[in-house]
Structure formats: C-alpha cells, structure tokens
Amino acid sequence: MAETIDYFTEARSVEAVNARMGADTAPRLAQVMASLVKHLHAFAKDVELTQEEWGIAIDFLTRTGQMSDGNRQEFILLSDVLGFSMLVDAISHRRPSGATENTVLGPFHVADAPRYPMGTNISLDGKGESCLFRGHVRDGDGAPISGASIDVWCDNAEGFYDVQQPGIQPQWNNRGIFTTGSDGAYSFRGIRPVAYPIPADGPVGQMLAALGRHPNRPAHMHFLVSAPGYETIVTHTFVEGDRWLTSDAVFGVKASLIATMEAGTDTAWISAFDFVMTRIG
C-alpha cells in the first residue's frame, strides 16, 4: 500500500509550513514565525489573493527595500503609515495612568545633538514664529527629576528637518539637548512647529495616494526624555488646534500629548508641557 504523505494543500497550508520548523528552533522565534505563517495564509485565503496581486506586492516591497539606505528608511515609513509602529510601541510601553505616553520616533532623530543651557534658542535659521517651550520633568508622585536629559528636534518654518536640507539649513537647526537641574524644570526657545508631509516620493507615498490618504503630520515638537532609573520617553507634543490632529498620516497623536500654545510676551508663543516618568522595575 502507498505511504500516506501530508503534502501541501490549500486546506492544510499552515500546518504543512509550520511542521517544517526544527525542534531546536528558539522558542520565541518558533512562536512568532508560526503565528506569522498562520495569519499570512489566512490573509491570502480571506481576500483570495491572485498571482497578479501578489506580483504587485512583491514589486512594491522590492521598491521599498531599494529606496531604503542609511538616510532613508522606507520600510519604517511603511510600518508607520500602517499603524504598525504605533501598535508595537503601545504593546511595548504600557504605562500607568498619568505617565507621559510614547509616540513614534520618526526618521529624523540625530544622536549627539549640541547640549545647551536651559533657555537657549535652538532655531538657527531665523525663520518662523518664536516659541518658548517649558515645563517640568517629574516622577509619578510629582517629585522633580534632576539630571533628566531632554533631547528635542522639530522641522523648520518650511516643514523640513535640517537633515532633509543639508547645505540649505544650518546643521543642528531646531535641535538640542537640555539637562534638568534639581527643580526638574526645562525651558528652551525655538519656533512654533509647522505641519509637514512625511516623505511621499517613494512607494509608501504611492500607496497612500492609491488609498486616498494624505501624507501630512500635525505640527509637533519631538522629545526624547531619559533619566537613570526611569523608562525613556520617546514622544512629541502636538500643537493644539492643528488641522491634521485627527488624521495624522502615522497615527502618532494621543490626546494627552496635545500641548497648549498660548501667545507670549518675550516670544510670540509659549508651549507648556510636563513630563511624567515611570520608574524601571
């Protein structure tokens, strides 16, 4: 009698692939890959994916990879516009209520920005509406955190980061790192950030257009707040009233991150926001 072999069929496609996994596969890798295969196959069956459509997808992914290099990361952009970056971040940073929430890092952070004393103006190109950013860094009990590093960056008045316009904007335009003293207070001057489109000249931009989606992000200031013994906060403050707050291309907006923007005296605007850090462990 012929031996019965469980060859690949449409009905048992998931089992056929996952049965190949080696017994010594690292447990977490085995769990992640088995689930990935299960959901990927379910997706193809759900939409009855055609070979032509899969060819288009392969071409899209190939172009996404080809567009990516040390400066441009089209795959992260894809993850961002699919809401996947925000989902993974949410799963990884479930914080107690009252703690400052995270949002996407984005592609424009540059390590080792200049360190400045509190109050310094980080706008080096002289463009835009002046704005004072201020507030405190505290723990969950309201105590000030001394020695917290506050790394900030934002676009210029025309909606571009310095790294998008080398030779046009001064290096380190609208970036800087500040360190809190014993009162936990921070303050720096810059410009009122403006809304801007994410880079839309690649496959991700084409996908957004095909889906009838705009590429815009509401105006925001990026903050990376770190202190020994506390969970690092990667976040932004958003400018209240911005027209794109409810349709951010990368789903980065959280109600708790919308900061006030009030008319100032020394500067055109004042934006106040307090950061609440969570202890590690």
Ligand code: BEZ
């Ligand atoms: C940003 O805010 O800098 C950003 C975030 C995600 C994608 C593109 C830009």
Ligand code: FE
């Ligand atoms: Fe940004």
